[in-house]
Amino acid sequence: MRKKQEEYTGPSGVLLVDKAPDMTSHDVVAIARRALNTKKIGHCGTLDPMATGLLMLVIGRATKIQDLLMSENKVYEGTMTLGERTSTQDRQGEVLESREVGDYSREEITAAFDAYKGDFEQLPPMVSAIKMDGVPLYKLARKGQEVERKLRPVSVSKYEISRTELPEIDFKVFCTKGFYVRTYANDIGEKLGCGAHLSALRRTNSGKFTLERAVTVAQLKEADPEVLLNALISLAEISLMRGA
Numbered sequence: 380m381r382k383k384q385e386e387y388t389g390p391s392g393v394l395l396v397d398k399a400p401d402m403t404s405h406d407v408v409a410i411a412r413r414a415l416n417t418k419k420i421g422h423c424g425t426l427d428p429m430a431t432g433l434l435m436l437v438i439g440r441a442t443k444i445q446d447l448l449m450s451e452n453k454v455y456e457g458t459m460t461l462g463e464r465t466s467t468q469d470r471q472g473e474v475l476e477s478r479e480v481g482d483y484s485r486e487e488i489t490a491a492f493d494a495y496k497g498d499f500e501q502l503p504p505m506v507s508a509i510k511m512d513g514v515p516l517y518k519l520a521r522k523g524q525e526v527e528r529k530l531r532p533v534s535v536s537k538y539e540i541s542r543t544e545l546p547e548i549d550f551k552v553f554c555t556k557g558f559y560v561r562t563y564a565n566d567i568g569e570k571l572g573c574g575a576h577l578s579a580l581r582r583t584n585s586g587k588f589t590l591e592r593a594v595t596v597a598q599l600k601e602a603d604p605e606v607l608l609n610a611l612i613s614l615a616e617i618s619l620m621r622g623a
Contacts, residue, residue, distance in 0.1 A: 389417040391439030392611030393448070395593040398426050398434040402596070410599050411436050414607055423449045424556070424585065429471055432456075432582035433590050441614060448617075451586030452536070454553050457579055459564035461546040464574035468504050468561035478573045480546045488548065491570040492538050500530040501562050533558045547578070587620045588612075 568575025
């Protein structure tokens with residue numbers, strides 16, 4: 380006779396965390412597991428160690444809607460630095476090539492951004508969480524391996540350029556899931572003809588979730604479990620937010 384599976388009785392909901400730099404998304408999950416004393420936690424959408432901002436943790440029964448929440452559109456704020464192309468397409472990689480940065484006009488920069496608006500395809504970077512035969516690409520990249528990747532369809536509904544102080548450009552991009560902002564920066568740099576890499580990144584939105592209700596990693600480490608439980612967004616509220 381099959382043993383009846385024990386019913387989960389721990390906390391359930393979504394906890395929004397403002398991820399700090401120089402830590403992985405898995406690091407945040409590990410801290411949350413200790414803070415809430417539960418193993419049933421996952422995250423919605425990996426943020427690179429360099430990146431900060433909105434990381435959604437699904438806890439308990441909310442893990443069942445993880446894929447649904449991950450499918451939401453995202454908003455990122457970032458800085459790209461022109462003139463240097465790196466091995467990881469961001470500032471943490473090795474500089475592969477340096478080129479002169481032209482005195483680009485606002486119109487030339489806008490045209491480069493416009494080339495990556497709407498529907499297009501991206502080639503995932505080797506430093507990504509996509510798996511090849513069960514192994515994340517970033518692990519292969521650490522071994523100096525490069526494998527063939529398939530282009531992935533993505534879409535940018537809108538972008539904003541907030542600061543242009545060459546070689547730096549600050550921008551905001553509204554995009555679909557699975558979008559690589561580092562590749563976006565790299566490709567815009569190629570379009571301009573000088574190359575570029577991503578030097579700062581912050582996720583501010585995922586679907587209707589924002590940083591407004593997020594706890595910091597410091598709070599996650601130090602807060603009373605009861606405080607964190609009160610910060611959880613319930614499954615009922617999530618259903619209302621998504622119009623279900």
